């Protein structure tokens with residue numbers, strides 16, 4: 641029956657029709673004592689491997705105490721030894737004002753890619769709730785040193801995010817600074833506006849769906865004895 645359809649229909653229409661006819665139920669298989677930070681690292685590593693990307697982005701939502709909420713895309717700089725998510729920010733940005741008033745975070749990662757080993761299209765989401773801590777300036781130096789040149793220049797040139805800018809003026813400042821750096825006249829130092837924060841998750845929500853399958857979800861939260869409990873929920 642399939643062969644007949646394949647002969648009659650062009651291959652793309654055949655694939656689409658097959659996709660419309662198939663279904664399954666995805667399953668997130670984790671051991672009983674699974675640490676959510678390990679599962680997160682494994683998913684992030686798979687995403688980087690199969691997308692050939694060196695960068696993991698996430699969405700961070702924060703709010704003032706009155707509930708005025710904002711979210712934005714950030715780059716994950718590092719995962720700390722105690723499983724915190726480290727990101728950088730500008731000390732006078734909206735997010736920092738919100739964090740200083742109300743250090744609660746809601747975070748979401750989206751990992752979509754084709755697993756080249758199984759040839760399956762994968763959709764994953766990891767959501768976390770947690771608390772945000774400011775890291776000491778020594779951490780800013782460490783992260784600044786690792787940044788590519790354009791990011792270092794951005795950190796130095798842009799003192800405040802979201803303020804009106806004259807593009808021509810900024811371009812001139814950028815080109816002058818780049819020239820001085822290239823000639824060795826200036827060594828870029830960590831600017832005071834670059835601050836580092838760490839999100840410590842207290843809840844994790846993992847979602848995984850293979851192509852043409854119904855997703856699975858696992859929630860992790862801490863039990864009274866400070867161990868991670870988990871259970872499957874509907875996706």
Ligand SMILES: Cc1cc2nc3c(=O)[nH]c(=O)nc-3n(C[C@H](O)[C@H](O)[C@H](O)COP(=O)(O)O)c2cc1C
Pocket residue numbers: 697710711712713714715716727728729730733734735736801802
């Ligand atoms: C791909 C991408 C990565 C970004 N990474 C960062 C980052 O690591 N740190 C940061 O402060 N802003 C980053 N931004 C800019 C933020 O999304 C946002 O525009 C900026 O931080 C101002 O946000 P706020 O006004 O809510 O504080 C990134 C934007 C994009 C599109």
